[in-house]
Amino acid sequence: LVSRMRAFGTTIFAEMSALAVQTGAINLGQGFPDTDGPAAMLDRAVQAITSGANQYPPGPGVLELRQAVSEHRMAQYRLDYDPAGEVLVTVGATEAIAASVLALCEPGDEVIAFEPYYDSYAASIALAQARLAAVTLRPVNGRFTFDPDELRAAVTPRTRAILVNSPHNPTGTVFTRDELTVIAELCQEHGLIAITDEVYEHLTFDGVEHVPLATLPGMRERTVMISSAGKTFSVTGWKTGWVCAPPELVRAVSTVKQFLTFTASAPWQLAVAYGLRTELEWVAALRAGLQDKRDRLMDGLAAAGFEVLRPSGTYFVQTDIRPLGFEDGLEFTRRLPELAGVVAIPTQVFYDHPERGSHFVRFAFCKKDEVIDEAVTRLKRLS
Ligand code: PMP
Ligand code: GLN
Numbered sequence: 001l002v003s004r005m006r007a008f009g010t011t012i013f014a015e016m017s018a019l020a021v022q023t024g025a026i027n028l029g030q031g032f033p034d035t036d037g038p039a040a041m042l043d044r045a046v047q048a049i050t051s052g053a054n055q056y057p058p059g060p061g062v063l064e065l066r067q068a069v070s071e072h073r074m075a076q077y078r079l080d081y082d083p084a085g086e087v088l089v090t091v092g093a094t095e096a097i098a099a100s101v102l103a104l105c106e107p108g109d110e111v112i113a114f115e116p117y118y119d120s121y122a123a124s125i126a127l128a129q130a131r132l133a134a135v136t137l138r139p140v141n142g143r144f145t146f147d148p149d150e151l152r153a154a155v156t157p158r159t160r161a162i163l164v165n166s167p168h169n170p171t172g173t174v175f176t177r178d179e180l181t182v183i184a185e186l187c188q189e190h191g192l193i194a195i196t197d198e199v200y201e202h203l204t205f206d207g208v209e210h211v212p213l214a215t216l217p218g219m220r221e222r223t224v225m226i227s228s229a230g231k232t233f234s235v236t237g238w239k240t241g242w243v244c245a246p247p248e249l250v251r252a253v254s255t256v257k258q259f260l261t262f263t264a265s266a267p268w269q270l271a272v273a274y275g276l277r278t279e280l281e282w283v284a285a286l287r288a289g290l291q292d293k294r295d296r297l298m299d300g301l302a303a304a305g306f307e308v309l310r311p312s313g314t315y316f317v318q319t320d321i322r323p324l325g326f327e328d329g330l331e332f333t334r335r336l337p338e339l340a341g342v343v344a345i346p347t348q349v350f351y352d353h354p355e356r357g358s359h360f361v362r363f364a365f366c367k368k369d370e371v372i373d374e375a376v377t378r379l380k381r382l383s
Pocket of ligand 1: 091092093094095118165168169197199227228229230236239240241
């Protein structure tokens, strides 16, 4: 293995899901729902296969999906992207992020990301031989946010891009317009490209609205906007994502993407196009249901003795384990199956400064109510 990848080992999601299978523990670690997406959309995938959508689709993606993505961006955010040159379909958001970083960063360039960050960011940046500059999100009145001065101080002459994930995994923070304005101004002042990861765009709670960075003045022209179908339609295994950006940026990302995977699987693309056009009511119901599940898990975790931080978006709740008498989340989550028959994710693995997150543990709530309830019953054994 090349030296720049040696630090990465196995992802925490693979490690913890394997632990769940091995021990029979309830898996509130890796974020994937235990119920299926809209039935008619699943039927469309079957129909796509039986009606012959089984050969290579065009490199940029099936036109129908690029059109549906474009219509969806317009309807949701009043953002205008041309399906012919400003939309690229990828193998999930993961490929979109990797291809964007590889296409836009020279070796030695710096990419700012907020820690804790989704694990593929550091690996994509390392593959590009660029450097990650982490700006720490810290809880202020129970909500993770950044210090604008720390963000400004992270910019150097080598800074090329900033990776912005909102709604944010793993903290559940949805950046406010004010926070996004700080980021937007910095991008314009220093000529930075913004790469946005918006895979949880539809999963926000308590009336909080997701604001895409590209909708802020001066940002559409310098933003690579990324999303995917996995979270929106509860089909994380379909691995269908997309990039929306001005033609020059999409051309750069496509140049790399064509040699990573050439193109993404055809049947899912047709089904996701249908989903974006016809199933947004289903998504609204998913969002409402998830808000109830969030509250259910938060109440249960609090009753079990955790300090719980309220997320405004995503599938995840952050907890502080210190009230239970534990200090180290990695040690805690490795023992949790044996202690309580539950699997969770140690947030510290998403930091460049693990000591800043050592006492945080992430629990997923995209699970059936009875699964959440049983996990809570088990976790109450801890106190
Ligand atoms: N970004 C974030 C923040 C995520 O949580 C995930 C995990 N689903 C991804 C990207 C990857 O998305 P996809 O499965 O579409 O590659
Ligand atoms: N995005 C999901 C999570 O954060 C799953 C990621 C993965 O398995 N790579 O749990």
